[in-house]
Amino acid sequence: MTWVQYVLGTITVLSAVVAVVLVSRTVAKMVSIIRLGQPAPDRVGPFGPRFMTMLKETLGHTRMLKWSHIGVLHWLVMVGFGGLFLALVEAFVEVWNPTFHLPLIGTWSVYSLFVEILGVGTVVGIGALIVIRQLHNPARQGRLSRFYGSNMGRAYFVEGIVFLEGLGILVVRGAKISLGAFDVPTWSAPVSTALAAILPPSETLVTVFAAVKVLSATIWLIVIALTPTMGVAWHRFTAFPNIYFKREDSGRKALGAVKPMMSGGKPLDFEEADPDTDVFGAGKVEDFTWKGLLDFTTCTECGRCQSQCPAWNTEKPLSPKLLVNALRDNAYAKAPYLLAGGRKDMAGDEIGITGDDAEARLAAIPEAARTEAERPLIGGEDVLGVIDPEILWSCTTCGACVEQCPVDIEHVDHIVDMRRYQVMIESEFPTELNSLFKNLENKGNPWGQNPKDRLEWTKGLDFEVPVVEGELDAETEYLFWIGCAGAFDDGQKKTIQATAELLHRAGVNFAVLGSGETCTGDPARRSGNEFVFQMLAQQNVETLNTVFEGRETGTRKIVTTCPHCLNTLGREYPQLDGHYEVLHHTQLLNKLVREKKLVPVSAPAGEETGPVTYHDPCYLGRHNEVYEEPRALINATGAAGTTTLTEMPRHGDRSMCCGAGGARMWMEERIGKRINFTRAEEAAETLQQAGNGTEPSGTLAVGCPFCRTMMTDGVNQTAGEAVKVQDVSQMLLAAVRRGDPAPEPTPEPEPTPEPSAEAPAESPAESEVPSGTDGAESTGTAPTPEQGSNGAASNGSSPDQAARERSTEN
Numbered sequence: 001m002t003w004v005q006y007v008l009g010t011i012t013v014l015s016a017v018v019a020v021v022l023v024s025r026t027v028a029k030m031v032s033i034i035r036l037g038q039p040a041p042d043r044v045g046p047f048g049p050r051f052m053t054m055l056k057e058t059l060g061h062t063r064m065l066k067w068s069h070i071g072v073l074h075w076l077v078m079v080g081f082g083g084l085f086l087a088l089v090e091a092f093v094e095v096w097n098p099t100f101h102l103p104l105i106g107t108w109s110v111y112s113l114f115v116e117i118l119g120v121g122t123v124v125g126i127g128a129l130i131v132i133r134q135l136h137n138p139a140r141q142g143r144l145s146r147f148y149g150s151n152m153g154r155a156y157f158v159e160g161i162v163f164l165e166g167l168g169i170l171v172v173r174g175a176k177i178s179l180g181a182f183d184v185p186t187w188s189a190p191v192s193t194a195l196a197a198i199l200p201p202s203e204t205l206v207t208v209f210a211a212v213k214v215l216s217a218t219i220w221l222i223v224i225a226l227t228p229t230m231g232v233a234w235h236r237f238t239a240f241p242n243i244y245f246k247r248e249d250s251g252r253k254a255l256g257a258v259k260p261m262m263s264g265g266k267p268l269d270f271e272e273a274d275p276d277t278d279v280f281g282a283g284k285v286e287d288f289t290w291k292g293l294l295d296f297t298t299c300t301e302c303g304r305c306q307s308q309c310p311a312w313n314t315e316k317p318l319s320p321k322l323l324v325n326a327l328r329d330n331a332y333a334k335a336p337y338l339l340a341g342g343r344k345d346m347a348g349d350e351i352g353i354t355g356d357d358a359e360a361r362l363a364a365i366p367e368a369a370r371t372e373a374e375r376p377l378i379g380g381e382d383v384l385g386v387i388d389p390e391i392l393w394s395c396t397t398c399g400a401c402v403e404q405c406p407v408d409i410e411h412v413d414h415i416v417d418m419r420r421y422q423v424m425i426e427s428e429f430p431t432e433l434n435s436l437f438k439n440l441e442n443k444g445n446p447w448g449q450n451p452k453d454r455l456e457w458t459k460g461l462d463f464e465v466p467v468v469e470g471e472l473d474a475e476t477e478y479l480f481w482i483g484c485a486g487a488f489d490d491g492q493k494k495t496i497q498a499t500a501e502l503l504h505r506a507g508v509n510f511a512v513l514g515s516g517e518t519c520t521g522d523p524a525r526r527s528g529n530e531f532v533f534q535m536l537a538q539q540n541v542e543t544l545n546t547v548f549e550g551r552e553t554g555t556r557k558i559v560t561t562c563p564h565c566l567n568t569l570g571r572e573y574p575q576l577d578g579h580y581e582v583l584h585h586t587q588l589l590n591k592l593v594r595e596k597k598l599v600p601v602s603a604p605a606g607e608e609t610g611p612v613t614y615h616d617p618c619y620l621g622r623h624n625e626v627y628e629e630p631r632a633l634i635n636a637t638g639a640a641g642t643t644t645l646t647e648m649p650r651h652g653d654r655s656m657c658c659g660a661g662g663a664r665m666w667m668e669e670r671i672g673k674r675i676n677f678t679r680a681e682e683a684a685e686t687l688q689q690a691g692n693g694t695e696p697s698g699t700l701a702v703g704c705p706f707c708r709t710m711m712t713d714g715v716n717q718t719a720g721e722a723v724k725v726q727d728v729s730q731m732l733l734a735a736v737r738r739g740d741p742a743p744e745p746t747p748e749p750e751p752t753p754e755p756s757a758e759a760p761a762e763s764p765a766e767s768e769v770p771s772g773t774d775g776a777e778s779t780g781t782a783p784t785p786e787q788g789s790n791g792a793a794s795n796g797s798s799p800d801q802a803a804r805e806r807s808t809e810n
Contacts, residue, residue, distance in 0.1 A: 122166030146303030281420025419528030680714025
């Protein structure tokens, strides 16, 4: 054994001992910090589904592969990192004994090929990722780079070490082949054999290469042990538990329902809650659950969330990545104070470290930690707040960040929790929300309209719309949930009327609640006013449970045109014992078209409808994963190819928000560019390219009342009248009406003779027009003679009534 082997061998052993000790201490400290969070008992089991989800998302890279090429490259690096552990163990001994091989498998050609593939894959994968990082370097791209705000020095360090690890495998094997100490077939080590051709045979060379490989690994461990906030490195370990403990044990993303307001691991009961002892949202970093603190620890700083965030893309201060990083840094900087028992009440007075020795115990805590403990979680630069209020209130809760996060961080839940504390404890929120909260409490809708006017949309329909009183009739299949926008917004009324007519034509038995309906509470909950949400939700659940009294699961059906109502009724009301089968109108209409109960007809030659693009509503798409049905209906309206659907660059699960979610519909947009303008411009550009014209024209299809309002405003301000904004139901109704028979010509009336002075003309008899029953069984106009006494109109498959004049308004 040479002196080089002794020296390098001793250094590698000592470095490994130091690394193991430091990592063990750091892991123990990280666990203690994460455990400072609030309890989350629902995250523990069941083991089987959670474990399978973890394996699927990690080994299968299902989230990473949303960006396919980067996902493949990262998979190569990940597999190399784990799969080459035995090669690292072998390198430890190779420093002392250059001819050493692992027992049994060391010279097995199959294992050799496995190691070769992993080594080459690691080098190629990390090399390509290094190039990608440089191509998107924030020094050149600024805010457009997803790495903007990430710690680039840490990333370079990790990438450099990974490259050395992969290369180290190959050069050690090459040096051993050159030495004649590694006899395997060339096919099982082609790259290593090629390297051996240019390496001199030398035991010292094998020792040096093996030592470099070992030291690169131990130095990496020492550095990350000294830097517990280095998420770009630590995610290699924390991603596994973070995915395992994700919100849904089914593996579903943390979208759809917002998690209930919890305190001490239990849902908060407002009737018994005490602000002095209970947790109302998140007013301090320790108010988040331990899963929240694990989220913050796990962030890789990859910036996928940032690249998709509509607020960030319109020059607002919110970056989901930077928000999570700020919370992480605050938690770890404040940890020594919290671990020592420090705690403050809502007035900012110390209540954790008290007693005669309190001053001494506080003095023993590092000053930096005590200073960090003084910072408010939400506050501007003047008070050194961790999160600026403008950041908090810029969020539209669209879920793009959660959708893209490869390690299942639950950004939306954390943002809503912080809003809850600001609204319910601090009473600090945008002034516009005052009117929203007041209208929801007093009138049951965001616009503050009279609830008696909820049936105004039925005026002009030529069939009666049944209104529920008490329990739903046995023959009624669906409760049609109109929603506040459908009842009070003039534009959305067209969507409601179109949907109602289509259901009527298809022979679907449905009814509405009329004035018995109230806001689902979606804007209240997502703006942080959980109290108002609970008030509205409990009222609606009581009403709906009465309506569906005696009905079995699967027969309590609701259809709605509003994705926000869909999400709240279907995903959040179960938290309050309200269990219903809720469908979006595009889902039901698509079913009716497939069953031939509605038959759309393409436009005749010369009446081309022009190009169409579809805007995915966030709460229909990402939150509820409904993507295909609206597109199927759009395609059905152009059976002969006269309607073409062209996708915008951002569509599907990467669709850009319209800007109205998260109660932003009722808040002014004062920073950066308006989100709806940006999205409208994207739609207009898509339509222009699809139409091969100099100006944009065609139809922007939507499936949400919020999106309709925002996109109409955006289109009017950017594209002009040549672009129409229409709900998918309106497009389908126009296509179905094309199949109606042409109206029979009306014979011209006989000329009426002039009355003589002796015989004055008779006065025509005044016709009786039945009036609505104002909340009774039905409302609307009287049935026409063609419809019959029961008021039933024909469906699209066998029309027997005159075609009505089609509206061309947006």
